[in-house]
Amino acid sequence: MKITEKLLVINKLGLHLRAAAELVKVANKFKSQTTIHHGIQNVNAKSLMGLMTLAAAKGTELEFECDGPDAKEAIAALKQLFEHRFGEKE
Amino acid sequence: MSEKIFHGVPASGGIAIGPAYLYHSQGLTVSRRKLKPEEVEPELKRFQEALAKTRAQIKGLEEKAKEKLGEEHASIFSAHQVLLEDPLFTEDVARIVSSDHINAEFVLHEALEKFKTVMASLNDEYFRERGGDIRDVGNRVLRNLMGKGDKEELKKLDKEIILVANDLIPSDMVNLPTETIKAFCTDVGGKTSHVAIVSRSMGLPAVVGMQKATMDIHDGDLLIVDGNKGLVLVNPRPHIIEQYRHLKEEYVAFQKSLEAFKNLPAVTPDGRRVTLAANIETPLELDEMARHGAEGIGLYRTEFLYMNREENPSEEEQFQAYKELAVKTGDHPAIIRTLDLGGDKFLSHLNDSEEKNPFLGLRAIRLCLKRPDIFKIQLRAILRAAAYGPIKIMFPMISSLSEVLESKVLLQECAEELKHEGQVFRSGIEVGVMIEIPSAAIIADILIQEVDFFSIGTNDLIQYSMAADRGNESVAYLYDPLNPAILRLIHMTVEAAHKAGKWVGMCGEVAGDPQFIPLLLGIGLDELSASVSVISEIKKIIRMMPYEKAKEIALAATRVKTSDEVFEIIRDNVPAELKAILF
Numbered sequence: 001m002k003i004t005e006k007l008l009v010i011n012k013l014g015l016h017l018r019a020a021a022e023l024v025k026v027a028n029k030f031k032s033q034t035t036i037h038h039g040i041q042n043v044n045a046k047s048l049m050g051l052m053t054l055a056a057a058k059g060t061e062l063e064f065e066c067d068g069p070d071a072k073e074a075i076a077a078l079k080q081l082f083e084h085r086f087g088e089k090e
Numbered sequence: 091m092s093e094k095i096f097h098g099v100p101a102s103g104g105i106a107i108g109p110a111y112l113y114h115s116q117g118l119t120v121s122r123r124k125l126k127p128e129e130v131e132p133e134l135k136r137f138q139e140a141l142a143k144t145r146a147q148i149k150g151l152e153e154k155a156k157e158k159l160g161e162e163h164a165s166i167f168s169a170h171q172v173l174l175e176d177p178l179f180t181e182d183v184a185r186i187v188s189s190d191h192i193n194a195e196f197v198l199h200e201a202l203e204k205f206k207t208v209m210a211s212l213n214d215e216y217f218r219e220r221g222g223d224i225r226d227v228g229n230r231v232l233r234n235l236m237g238k239g240d241k242e243e244l245k246k247l248d249k250e251i252i253l254v255a256n257d258l259i260p261s262d263m264v265n266l267p268t269e270t271i272k273a274f275c276t277d278v279g280g281k282t283s284h285v286a287i288v289s290r291s292m293g294l295p296a297v298v299g300m301q302k303a304t305m306d307i308h309d310g311d312l313l314i315v316d317g318n319k320g321l322v323l324v325n326p327r328p329h330i331i332e333q334y335r336h337l338k339e340e341y342v343a344f345q346k347s348l349e350a351f352k353n354l355p356a357v358t359p360d361g362r363r364v365t366l367a368a369n370i371e372t373p374l375e376l377d378e379m380a381r382h383g384a385e386g387i388g389l390y391r392t393e394f395l396y397m398n399r400e401e402n403p404s405e406e407e408q409f410q411a412y413k414e415l416a417v418k419t420g421d422h423p424a425i426i427r428t429l430d431l432g433g434d435k436f437l438s439h440l441n442d443s444e445e446k447n448p449f450l451g452l453r454a455i456r457l458c459l460k461r462p463d464i465f466k467i468q469l470r471a472i473l474r475a476a477a478y479g480p481i482k483i484m485f486p487m488i489s490s491l492s493e494v495l496e497s498k499v500l501l502q503e504c505a506e507e508l509k510h511e512g513q514v515f516r517s518g519i520e521v522g523v524m525i526e527i528p529s530a531a532i533i534a535d536i537l538i539q540e541v542d543f544f545s546i547g548t549n550d551l552i553q554y555s556m557a558a559d560r561g562n563e564s565v566a567y568l569y570d571p572l573n574p575a576i577l578r579l580i581h582m583t584v585e586a587a588h589k590a591g592k593w594v595g596m597c598g599e600v601a602g603d604p605q606f607i608p609l610l611l612g613i614g615l616d617e618l619s620a621s622v623s624v625i626s627e628i629k630k631i632i633r634m635m636p637y638e639k640a641k642e643i644a645l646a647a648t649r650v651k652t653s654d655e656v657f658e659i660i661r662d663n664v665p666a667e668l669k670a671i672l673f
Contacts, residue, residue, distance in 0.1 A: 017220055021172040047177045049224055053208045055217035 001071045006063050007078065011085035014057035017048075019086035024048050026081050032068025034078070045078075093325050096300050098275070100320035101286035103623060104295035104345075105338040106273035107331065110311040110324075111251035112304060113258070120199040120232070125191040134184055137194040140234035144174060147230060166223070173227045178205075195235045202228040222257045222278065252313045256304045258285040273315040275322050277303050287374045289317075290623060293381070297322050348626035352383035356618075356629045358611065362637035365617040366629055367425075369597055373411060376418045378622045383629065386422030388545065388619020389484075389597040390415060392468065393431055402464055408471035416479030423480045425522065425545065425619075426472050428465070428497075430454045430486040449553070454487035459496050469504040476516035484545060488523040488530050494540045526550035526598075531579035534586035544587050545619070548598025552576055571600045572653035577613075581648065584614045595619055605672050607631045608664050609656070612644030634668045 009015055015023070027034050027045040034045035036054065043050030045064070056062060066074045125133055152167035178201055186197045202225065209221030252273045274289050279298035289296035295317030307313070307324055314323040314334045318341070323330065356366040367388030368379045379387070395403045395411060403411075415424050431453060445451035458465035472483055485497050498521065508515045525531050526547030538544065548571060553560060555575055558568035570576070580596075587594035595617030600606050602620030607628055610618065620628060643663050647656045661673050 014214075014216075016216060017169050017223070021169060024172060024175075044177055048173050049176045049178055049205055052217060052220050052224065053205070053212070055212040055214045057214060 001069065002065065002067045003071045003075050004063060004065045005075050005079065006061055007082040009056050009058055009060045009062065009082065011088045012058055012090045013088065014060065015051060015054060017052070019088065020048055020051040022086045023051060023078070023081060026077050027074070029077065030066075030068065030070045030074035032066045032071045032074045034074060035065045035067075037063040037065065093323070093327060093330075094306060096275075096297075096303055096306070096322040096324070098297040098300035098303070098320045098322065099280055099286075100317055101279070101298045102274075102289040102294060102296035102317050103341075104273070104293070104317045105334060105341055106252055106295050106313075106315045106317075107334060107338065108250055108252045108272045108313060110254045110275075110307050110309060110313045112307065112309050113253055113255035120195050120236075122196040123193040125187070125193060127191065130188055130191060133187055133194055137183060137187065137235065140194075140231055141174070141179060143234045144227070144231045145171070147234075148174065148227075170223060170227050173224060174231075179231065195232055198228065198232060198235070202232075225256070252315055254303055254307050254313075273313075273317065274298070275300055275303050275307070275313070275315060277301055287372060290375075290378060345626075348630060351626050351629045351633065352381075354383075354629070354633065356385070356632045358632060358635055358637040358640070360636045360638055362611070362640075364611065364615065364632060365595070366625055366632070367422075367595070367597075367617060367619040368622045368625060369602075369619050370415075370622075373414060375622055376415065379419075382622050382625040384422075384622060384625050386419055387415070387424040388595055388617055390424055390426045392426060392429055396429060396431060402467070405467045405471045405474075408468055409474050412472055412475030412481065413478050416475050416481050419479060421480065423482055425482045425484050427484045427486050427524070428455070428468055428472075429458055431457065449559070455485050455493050455497060456487065459493065459500075462500055466500060466504055469501050470508060470515075473501070473504055473508055473515040473519060474513060476519050477514045481516075482520040482522060482543070484522045484524060484543075486524045486547070487526060487550070488537065489527040490529065491533065491536055491540070494523055494537055498540065524597075525579075525583045526554070528555045528579060531583045534583045535589070538586050538590040538592055541592075543592055544583055544594040545617075546580060546583055546594065546596040546598065546615075548576075548596060548600035551579060551598070555579060570653050571603075571606060572609075572647075572656040574648075574651065574653070574656070577609075577647060577656065580613055581644075588614065593617060602628065604628060604631055605660065608635050608640050608643055608668070609647060609660050611635055611637060612640030612642070612647075614641075614644075631668065631672070634665060634671075636665070639663060639665070 011019060013019065024046055036043050036045050036051070038054050038056065038060070041054060043054060045051070054062070064075060064078055068074070148167050148170050155167060182201065183194055183197050186192065187194050205224055206221060209218060209224065212218045248270070250270050250272050252275065253271050254275045257276055257278045258274065271294065273294055274285055274296040276285055276298045277300050279285055286296060286298055295315050297315055297317055297320050300322060303322065311324050312326070314326055314331065316322070316334070326334070355363060357363045365385050367386045368375070368382070368384035369389040370376060370379070370387050371391050372394045395408055412426060415426070452460065472481065475481055483501070485494065488494055501521065505515065505517055520542040522541050522543035522545055523530070523537060524547045525534060525544050527550065530537060531551065534544065552569055552571060556568045556570070556573065558565040560566045560569035584594050593616040596610060596615050597619040601610065601618040602624045604624070604627055608631070611632065618628065643659055646659045646663070650656055650659065661669065664672065
């Protein structure tokens with residue numbers, strides 16, 4: 001199964017090192033491969049180094065593409081992570 | 091061998107001449123090797139072993155950093171651990187080694203280089219700087235693969251070198267062989283970066299923020315590092331080297347002449363004694379202090395405990411930090427300033443709403459009084475640590491009497507709680523306030539009734555009095571310590587304290603500026619607190635400046651109308667031998 005969803009970075013610090021590490025942890029819980037498309041960039045959501053190259057500040061919209069048996073659950077979990085600002089207060 | 095000059099940030103004074111030694115590139119010349127089919131399995135195993143070794147090293151560094159540099163410096167290594175679990179390390183390298191039959195170091199090196207290029211091209215400074223973290227982890231794996239060990243070769247250096255690096259992060263500084271290093275140059279960093287503080291404490295010159303030094307300096311290049319001006323000369327011509335040899339000798343002689351003052355008191359030729367103390371920003375600077383002959387700490391900033399982290403420091407963590415301070419300063423007093431965040435040092439997890447005007451907003455004591463739950467943790471930790479040495483407490487950004495009273499009530503509450511709990515603490519700690527808002531200077535006579543001392547914070551006092559942000563170039567000209575309005579506020583503060591039989595100090599940047607010392611002496615300040623590196627020089631000036639003459643200067647300065655006239659009064663009235671040094 002392949003699902004695509006656009007998620008918005010709403011936390012103040014953007015997808016900084018710690019937030020990106022959280023994203024990697026969530027993505028790793030699922031079997032599905034998750035790819036993030038941003039402009040011409042495509043990075044593996046399970047790669048912290050890849051995420052760093054996105055330099056995604058607050059307000060950046062990222063397109064997530066999950067491919068695999070648990071794609072639906074993976075997208076839901078990622079969506080929640082973004083909405084909860086990676087567990088940050090602002 | 092072409093001659094080049096680089097400009098950077100002068101992070102630690104002094105001059106050094108010697109060969110360049112590139113830190114990260116050293117020993118990491120990676121060559122490509124085609125593997126025979128039977129070599130692939132052992133190669134994969136070798137790579138896995140290097141990863142395992144790296145994991146263990148990072149874990150070890152994390153613990154070492156926790157112990158030597160504190161919890162907040164250690165958190166970077168937990169991010170390094172997540173980086174190490176990146177698919178690049180755990181999957182990609184092994185896959186390419188298996189499919190292309192190429193040695194693991196080459197595959198990894200290629201991949202890291204690609205990342206380096208991408209990261210360096212990013213517009214956002216934060217993300218660009220993260221390239222350093224990735225390189226740190228990647229190079230560590232490479233070193234382990236190549237059997238280079240944990241940067242061991244640096245420890246074995248047998249000749250003196252100038253260390254050139256993109257950045258020196260805490261893990262580097264923990265292990266440096268200080269005997270053979272003569273100076274530091276780094277691409278990144280500012281005056282308060284880690285390498286700057288550590289090099290100052292080691293007394294070695296450092297130029298940081300050189301942008302791309304590591305790309306243009308090669309191993310073995312002859313370098314001149316001028317840590318006073320922030321210059322690095324690469325392969326200079328012989329007559330330039332000769333010139334710098336002279337400068338270096340002069341500088342060393344000057345420093346030597348200052349050293350003579352280290353153990354002498356800060357007393358004028360006619361017997362006026364002032365206390366010369368140090369401003370401390372991080373605990374790393376505590377060791378520098380004694381070396382420069384400071385008599386205690388006039389300003390111990392506590393913000394470092396709260397910065398770069400998600401949660402507030404616990405009482406225990408703060409207690410340990412303040413106790414270390416008490417123990418290290420011995421019999422000398424140490425003034426701890428309570429949390430001064432907000433404004434420029436924005437603390438994301440404490441301040442929940444964005445302010446249009448943070449410098450006029452909820453910062454320092456205002457924030458603390460609004461959040462007594464957080465404030466009391468700090469007050470308790472300070473009271474407990476004060477049992478180990480003469481610690482005093484100082485509240486920042488006081489603008490009215492009620493703030494002083496409220497703060498004292500909270501302090502009293504904490505003392506009673508501690509007593510009730512049977513904890514060891516000191517009752518009757520000396521309490522002071524910063525005078526850095528004009529309203530506080532104007533009611534200094536009222537405030538002094540409630541406190542034991544004042545300390546004038548010039549940076550904010552000037553900014554708030556002149557309503558000028560000195561970081562704003564178009565109005566920075568208004569930031570003028572000699573403006574008669576500022577001098578009047580200082581006079582009022584000193585007079586109010588002395589009338590009440592109490593002492594008054596100054597801990598702003600003005601107190602560390604040699605040219606202002608004669609005037610400040612004359613105004614009657616009892617204590618001057620400045621950054622560690624200028625203390626010896628200020629002591630030298632005090633010991634050359636007769637107090638009677640200084641008082642005349644201060645008096646004359648009250649009778650003129652402009653700061654230019656004040657400047658001329660100082661310049662034309664200091665003793666000739668002092669004039670030669672200052673002007």
